[in-house]
Amino acid sequence: MNKAEPQLSQIPLTQLRGVGPALQKKLQQLSINNVQDLLFHLPLRYEDRTRINTIASARVGETVQLQGEVINSSIQFGRRRSLHCTLVDDSGFISLRFFHFSAAQKNSLAPGTKIRCYGEVRRGRNGMEIYHPEYRVSTDLEDEPLSDSLTAIYPLTEGLQQARLRNIIQQALTYLGGSTPENDSDKKLSLPDYLPESLSTSLGLYELNDAIRLIHKPPIDAPLDWLSAGVNPGQSRLAFEELLAHRLCMRRFKNDSETQIAPQFEKKNSLSASFLASLPFKLTGAQQRVSNEIIDDLSRVCPMLRLLQGDVGSGKTVVAALAALQAVSAGYQVALMAPTELLAEQHLANFTQWFEPLGIQVGWLSGKIKGKARAQILASLQEGECQLLIGTHALFQDEVIYHKLGLIIIDEQHRFGVHQRLSLREKAGTHKLNPHQLVMTATPIPRTLAMSAYADLDNSIIDELPPGRTPVNTAIISSERRDQVVERIAQACAQNSQVYWVCTLIEESEVLQCQAAEVTEEQLRKLLPNIRIGLIHGRMKPKEKVGVMQSFKNGELQLLVATTVIEVGVDVPNASLMVIENPERLGLAQLHQLRGRVGRGSKQSHCILLYQSPLSKAGQQRLSVMRESNDGFYIAEKDLELRGPGQVLGTQQTGLMSFKVADITRDANLLDQVRDASELILSQHPDIIDPLIWRWLGDNTDYVNV
Ligand code: ADP
Ligand code: MG
Numbered sequence: 001m002n003k004a005e006p007q008l009s010q011i012p013l014t015q016l017r018g019v020g021p022a023l024q025k026k027l028q029q030l031s032i033n034n035v036q037d038l039l040f041h042l043p044l045r046y047e048d049r050t051r052i053n054t055i056a057s058a059r060v061g062e063t064v065q066l067q068g069e070v071i072n073s074s075i076q077f078g079r080r081r082s083l084h085c086t087l088v089d090d091s092g093f094i095s096l097r098f099f100h101f102s103a104a105q106k107n108s109l110a111p112g113t114k115i116r117c118y119g120e121v122r123r124g125r126n127g128m129e130i131y132h133p134e135y136r137v138s139t140d141l142e143d144e145p146l147s148d149s150l151t152a153i154y155p156l157t158e159g160l161q162q163a164r165l166r167n168i169i170q171q172a173l174t175y176l177g178g179s180t181p182e183n184d185s186d187k188k189l190s191l192p193d194y195l196p197e198s199l200s201t202s203l204g205l206y207e208l209n210d211a212i213r214l215i216h217k218p219p220i221d222a223p224l225d226w227l228s229a230g231v232n233p234g235q236s237r238l239a240f241e242e243l244l245a246h247r248l249c250m251r252r253f254k255n256d257s258e259t260q261i262a263p264q265f266e267k268k269n270s271l272s273a274s275f276l277a278s279l280p281f282k283l284t285g286a287q288q289r290v291s292n293e294i295i296d297d298l299s300r301v302c303p304m305l306r307l308l309q310g311d312v313g314s315g316k317t318v319v320a321a322l323a324a325l326q327a328v329s330a331g332y333q334v335a336l337m338a339p340t341e342l343l344a345e346q347h348l349a350n351f352t353q354w355f356e357p358l359g360i361q362v363g364w365l366s367g368k369i370k371g372k373a374r375a376q377i378l379a380s381l382q383e384g385e386c387q388l389l390i391g392t393h394a395l396f397q398d399e400v401i402y403h404k405l406g407l408i409i410i411d412e413q414h415r416f417g418v419h420q421r422l423s424l425r426e427k428a429g430t431h432k433l434n435p436h437q438l439v440m441t442a443t444p445i446p447r448t449l450a451m452s453a454y455a456d457l458d459n460s461i462i463d464e465l466p467p468g469r470t471p472v473n474t475a476i477i478s479s480e481r482r483d484q485v486v487e488r489i490a491q492a493c494a495q496n497s498q499v500y501w502v503c504t505l506i507e508e509s510e511v512l513q514c515q516a517a518e519v520t521e522e523q524l525r526k527l528l529p530n531i532r533i534g535l536i537h538g539r540m541k542p543k544e545k546v547g548v549m550q551s552f553k554n555g556e557l558q559l560l561v562a563t564t565v566i567e568v569g570v571d572v573p574n575a576s577l578m579v580i581e582n583p584e585r586l587g588l589a590q591l592h593q594l595r596g597r598v599g600r601g602s603k604q605s606h607c608i609l610l611y612q613s614p615l616s617k618a619g620q621q622r623l624s625v626m627r628e629s630n631d632g633f634y635i636a637e638k639d640l641e642l643r644g645p646g647q648v649l650g651t652q653q654t655g656l657m658s659f660k661v662a663d664i665t666r667d668a669n670l671l672d673q674v675r676d677a678s679e680l681i682l683s684q685h686p687d688i689i690d691p692l693i694w695r696w697l698g699d700n701t702d703y704v705n706v
Helices: 021-029 035-039 103-108 162-173 197-203 208-216 233-258 270-278 285-298 316-329 341-358 371-382 418-428 447-453 479-494 510-527 542-553 588-595 617-628 632-642 668-684 686-700
Strands: 045-047 063-077 081-088 093-098 114-124 127-131 134-137 151-153 305-310 333-337 362-365 388-391 405-411 436-441 458-462 473-478 498-502 533-536 559-562 575-581 606-611
Touching: 035 162, 093 114, 127 510, 134 162, 151 162, 162 208, 197 668, 208 233, 233 668, 233 686, 270 316, 270 341, 285 305, 285 316, 285 436, 285 458, 305 316, 316 333, 316 341, 316 405, 316 436, 333 341, 341 362, 341 388, 341 542, 362 371, 473 479, 473 617, 479 498, 479 510, 479 575, 479 606, 510 533, 510 559, 533 542, 575 588, 588 617, 588 632, 606 617, 617 632, 668 686
Parallel strands: 093 127, 305 436, 305 458, 333 388, 333 405, 362 388, 405 436, 473 606, 498 559, 498 575, 533 559, 575 606
Antiparallel strands: 045 151, 063 081, 063 114, 081 093, 114 127, 114 134
């Protein structure tokens, strides 16, 4: 495409109807800055709004479209103020609850108002409820048209409603050209399709513009699981291109790194020996082997780029510590980055305990450290006094200047995209040498995928757990037997055990997830009045979170109600029971991560997967994998095999890497083609590498121009 021609990326959002500065700002939070970005903001899934359900037929856990009259509307004061409306149709009544609402909204839902609404039915305080349904007020419901195709559901940000976003994406689509006659007019703009035609033809790929349109506007007869099942040809087209862009990016990075020079650290050093002698245990065979691989890398002249995989509890931290000691012995600094403050603090506690006796200065930096404390740590880092710096992504802000950084360790727990990680190296380079990188991940990657997807990282696997662990006993129980589960909690607490209750993601919105946890906590308090209960979720301040975790750790709290935030690195050996609510919503890898929080002490531990019945056949099969095995790699392989129709979550949550469209598990069948195509492009079409990478990785590619 000629650069002088108008492009979709040059059309400002404000050109769309209803987009003013406020909405523009919200969209920017989703990295949407122009019409082209909107087109690449793809739905997570679809919903069926082609028919109306009756209230009487609605079941807990189902997503329904209802219509009727509001007969009561009032503000209720509980733990959290909410607007509560009662909706009736000819068959019955149901509650609608809004935690965020304006006065205008309350007025618009006055008794007598007729509405059509859509949402997930849940068990409420008194009967069935829908939280924050999408709704539309109408004076004449009978004449309101129904959708004639599936409705796309998009990832949101706080304060942006689904209907609003859908509306502007539909507007954006009117600008988009394509290969079909009705879309091939002069007024339409097309996205450049970079793929060589011969390649698209031989792989039978959809044209790019048509592919995008198809995903946003599925045809009338498309099945509900069209996205999750991976049979949408538009989606495959985009997933292919995205995987290709990532692959090209990795290849380029790997090629670059082979020409770079890293500091070389002696293999033998006295710090490592003292450290090993101070540990109350011996390294497992697997830890030993993996350590040797790393020690070897660190003694070489080109920068290490190694992925360290190991199941939860396999002892990756000790291996990382040995790598750090090798760098410190050689007079270099080490940065250890964790994805959350909670996990970083845990590392700080461990490393301080291990390293201070060896005379090593351990420092701490997070976004929360301000003023004098910050100035102090920054100075000691720049002067080289601080030898190991632990923290969150704050470690790589521009103002953080290292004296002599030799090794970067990233404990990623699958929160960082590969490419963000890779770009860190550039930010970190303060001298002519490039630091080594060790990336730890607790999400086991199925071997079949690791071969393709991570082909350009060196890979070390700890495939053995330290001795003396008892596998967690897992039970799958229907939510209809919730009372018995609550009874189990009472018994466990009576025996001085501690318990986690995990509430899983219920919507695209984190706000709602946290609210669900609050409601659950409230219910459990009523049912278990003698038990000391705490609550932790992602919207609490870091300090509050750390406080709650501390109380749980030292036994003041017996039961901790949590959202999936506890997935990350929490270590409370006395916790021996975990209840995971609606486990069918999560990927197996994530469930395995969560479950790894129990079974850390000597007691026999239990995990209860409290599913919402009825559970689909596929759901049953998936959960039974959790019952059969405690082996993360086995679980990951099974997940790959079984994941198919019925997967509720979109690509963001699946954990392996962060993609917009692709999902390595679902799209595993594309990986071989992607590998071959990337070789073809590297050798024959190098000019499209940059535009492809830019399109899919955009700002995350500081290193592209190395
Ligand atoms: P993860 O791989 O999940 O990060 P950690 O490094 O946190 O695991 O280790 C989990 C626990 O196992 C820690 O309490 C650690 O001290 C302990 N541990 C690590 N290696 C061994 C070993 N070889 N023998 C016994 N315990 C070990
Ligand atoms: Mg860990």
